[in-house]
Amino acid sequence: xxxxPHCGAELETPLGxxxxxxxxxxxxxxxxxxxxxxxxxxxxxxxxxERLHLKFTRWIHPDYFAASPELRALAEKNTGTLNxxxxxxxxxxxxxxxxxxxxxxxxxxEMKDMPQAFLMEVLEWSESLQEAHESDAGSTExxxxxELLPELEERRSEGMNAINSxxxxxxxxxxxxxxxxxxxxxxxxxxxxxxxxxxxxRLAEAEAR
Amino acid sequence: MGYIELNxxxxxxxxxxxxxLGTTNSLAAxxxxxxxxxxxxxxxxxSVPSVxxxxxxxxAPIVGRKGRDLAAASPERTLFSIKRLxxxxxxxxxxxxxxxxxxxxxxxxxxxxxxxxxxxxxxQELSALILNKVHDHGCRALEEEKPDRVVITxxxxxxxxxxxxxxxxxxxxxxDVLRIVNEPTAACLAYGLDQNKTGNIAVFDLGGGTFDISVxxxxxxxxxxxxxxxxxxxxxxxxxRVLVNLIVEGLKGQLSEEELxxxxxxxxxxxxxxxxxxxxxxxxEAELHMVLASRGVTFxxxxxxxxxxxxxxPLIEKTIDCCRRALSDAGLKPEEVDEVVLVGGSTRVIAVRxxxxxxxxxxxxxxxxxxxxxxxxxxxxxxxLTGGSRDMLLLDVIPLxxxxxxxxxxxxxxVERNSTIPCSVTEGFTTYADNQTGIDFHIVQGERExxxxxxxxxxxxxxxxxxxxxxxxxxxxxxHVDADGVLTVSARxxxxxxxxxxxxxxxxxLSDEEVERMLIASIENAAEDFETRRNADLNTEIGTMLTATxxxxxxxRAALDKETLDDIxxxxxxxxxATSSExxxxxxxxxxxxxxxxxxxxxxxxxxxxKSALSGKRLDEV
Numbered sequence: 127x128x129x130x131p132h133c134g135a136e137l138e139t140p141l142g143x144x145x146x147x148x149x150x151x152x153x154x155x156x157x158x159x160x161x162x163x164x165x166x167x168x169x170x171x172x173x174x175x176e177r178l179h180l181k182f183t184r185w186i187h188p189d190y191f192a193a194s195p196e197l198r199a200l201a202e203k204n205t206g207t208l209n210x211x212x213x214x215x216x217x218x219x220x221x222x223x224x225x226x227x228x229x230x231x232x233x234x235x236e237m238k239d240m241p242q243a244f245l246m247e248v249l250e251w252s253e254s255l256q257e258a259h260e261s262d263a264g265s266t267e268x269x270x271x272x273e274l275l276p277e278l279e280e281r282r283s284e285g286m287n288a289i290n291s292x293x294x295x296x297x298x299x300x301x302x303x304x305x306x307x308x309x310x311x312x313x314x315x316x317x318x319x320x321x322x323x324x325x326x327x328r329l330a331e332a333e334a335r
Numbered sequence: 336m337g338y339i340e341l342n343x344x345x346x347x348x349x350x351x352x353x354x355x356l357g358t359t360n361s362l363a364a365x366x367x368x369x370x371x372x373x374x375x376x377x378x379x380x381x382s383v384p385s386v387x388x389x390x391x392x393x394x395a396p397i398v399g400r401k402g403r404d405l406a407a408a409s410p411e412r413t414l415f416s417i418k419r420l421x422x423x424x425x426x427x428x429x430x431x432x433x434x435x436x437x438x439x440x441x442x443x444x445x446x447x448x449x450x451x452x453x454x455x456x457x458x459q460e461l462s463a464l465i466l467n468k469v470h471d472h473g474c475r476a477l478e479e480e481k482p483d484r485v486v487i488t489x490x491x492x493x494x495x496x497x498x499x500x501x502x503x504x505x506x507x508x509x510x511d512v513l514r515i516v517n518e519p520t521a522a523c524l525a526y527g528l529d530q531n532k533t534g535n536i537a538v539f540d541l542g543g544g545t546f547d548i549s550v551x552x553x554x555x556x557x558x559x560x561x562x563x564x565x566x567x568x569x570x571x572x573x574x575x576r577v578l579v580n581l582i583v584e585g586l587k588g589q590l591s592e593e594e595l596x597x598x599x600x601x602x603x604x605x606x607x608x609x610x611x612x613x614x615x616x617x618x619x620e621a622e623l624h625m626v627l628a629s630r631g632v633t634f635x636x637x638x639x640x641x642x643x644x645x646x647x648x649p650l651i652e653k654t655i656d657c658c659r660r661a662l663s664d665a666g667l668k669p670e671e672v673d674e675v676v677l678v679g680g681s682t683r684v685i686a687v688r689x690x691x692x693x694x695x696x697x698x699x700x701x702x703x704x705x706x707x708x709x710x711x712x713x714x715x716x717x718x719x720l721t722g723g724s725r726d727m728l729l730l731d732v733i734p735l736x737x738x739x740x741x742x743x744x745x746x747x748x749x750v751e752r753n754s755t756i757p758c759s760v761t762e763g764f765t766t767y768a769d770n771q772t773g774i775d776f777h778i779v780q781g782e783r784e785x786x787x788x789x790x791x792x793x794x795x796x797x798x799x800x801x802x803x804x805x806x807x808x809x810x811x812x813x814x815h816v817d818a819d820g821v822l823t824v825s826a827r828x829x830x831x832x833x834x835x836x837x838x839x840x841x842x843x844x845l846s847d848e849e850v851e852r853m854l855i856a857s858i859e860n861a862a863e864d865f866e867t868r869r870n871a872d873l874n875t876e877i878g879t880m881l882t883a884t885x886x887x888x889x890x891x892r893a894a895l896d897k898e899t900l901d902d903i904x905x906x907x908x909x910x911x912x913a914t915s916s917e918x919x920x921x922x923x924x925x926x927x928x929x930x931x932x933x934x935x936x937x938x939x940x941x942x943x944x945x946k947s948a949l950s951g952k953r954l955d956e957v
Contacts, residue, residue, distance in 0.1 A: 180559075187728055187730075189719055192720045203757075206816070207759050209756065
């Protein structure tokens, strides 16, 4: 970590100094982990990220610099980076996605193929969800769709566990584990879409009642 | 370099005004003696109705309470709810177009134009008139400082175009916008002042025309919005409409379709509905009563609170649906909400309170006046922004996700809704064809999966990518949502360093040039600016008062003691002397003095009127 150009204090984040309570200019785009003053890792509690985010925000938020256009602009930019960092790392799925990309693993557009068996399952859920959508509230089709919920939720948490163990400890750049992690991430996207549709159905059901 | 030094260097006035620019009413507040207070001239109402009346060709529009008073007589020349038009296009307005008594069309720039007496106005310009009025209303109550720096509130649900439009109207009004703040968040600031708690708060804001629900957390003085949801077309006006429909249904046999849809009739019905609704907030039953003297028709029905509750229950259920969504977005259960704050006049409706209380299982806060909470909160934020406090900090969020169109009309979300702002996100893109030198971007805002269901914000092109095989270019696109929730986009081709910065010009919105032009136009019309207009208003008022005083003075001169008589005559001659070219504040003082001096006269006259009524004489015979 470098030091503050104004007071020389050791910096916890390159975005600002905690001693002077001002934003600092950064030469390059600051990556999300260093913005939050952390080494890259999947194993971080979201609450810890939020704590650091709030701590640094108190130093550099643009609201404190309304009087100076220059400082305000810098504060706005750095707070933007800090907030962007929390929104890309705060959620474990997004954090994993960020790590896989940062370690030069496949991106979600580069790797779309999923195992045949998994796709067959997806097809089955989609069919029952589709039927449920087309059926009335309280119908057996709806009932059958809602029965999918525990299974989907369990699959999702298994996938999440798999991702966490693939990325802890952090694999080397380009490692095979990154490809596996991407596959699990893709599977979770399918699961989330199905879960979202179930939620829509649930709301429609609640409204009908 | 600390911020305290900067404040010393900064010789600007340290006061800034908070403005609640409402759909129905607007209010101003400032920070004074350690707390936020609503500011309004003594003896006048706190709020300025967000209404503009156009008296006729070559006559200046009349804004605020006077404008609203004139609406009953000539609704066809009066504009309400201008806020609903902000950042919108004609096609998006649908049934609301029927509520506007003037021709409306989209301009070539995609901004609405409302045609009045051969002139055309954008919603931004109209909103600027209201902002000017409410700012002036507030300034008249302030002795020394007249702050031009303001914090303006908008519904949390306002999208990028609507926020831009709000910012533009403030510029047109000659005001310096320190910040656009979400209304419910402002409300929370107003309530958070005296409490240093840690916990979650739900702000339930049901105004005249909009509903917002925000879930926030408070932690050691930092307010953070966890989620917001709402409905831009749900409010107390809809409750009124339910009652208006009762009147319309009830009079169907007696009036023609045409008469029933006449704006004058509908305004009368709306006022009757509003009266009935307000009465039901304190009484178990109230009269829904309307007389149409011109047609000799009367509508009368007793409405019980239960009946009203049943009529509006589908509307209330909608608010609770939004609450559910906001809580689920915040990852909270109703019982995890520690405080519930009610904002907006429509939360006085008992069924609304009960529904909120029942859903959150908590007795909501109602200590502050629900009509004033938002403006008070805006004043708190203004105080923070002028360097007054580092103890409190408001972290606001973006209400709708921002994304880019990808192949096949799908959306790749870059900034998710409820992300804390300001927020920057950088995303990588590449070319899909060999030697492709440009990439088109289409930015949309909304939650749906497909572009066609979202609001289109802007299209732009990144040019000058060096020819290379497909997929080799690395284009980094940086989305920056600023603290007002307004977006800028920049893009950079990283393999060569070609960089373009693109200001997002909304497809429906005013360009900077247009704002400049309107600004110049309004400066040219400075002869009609509010000082002059106020002078004219005051002169007229003083003139009317003088005539009335002199006429009545003669008839009761004998009944007044000498001291009072001298007092009145001194005030009369001061008023005569002043009416030429006094400053507005001088004129105001003269007017107030005349009013004070003639109070005994007025009391005497009232007394005589009462006596004459008793003795069966006509007033002019007294």
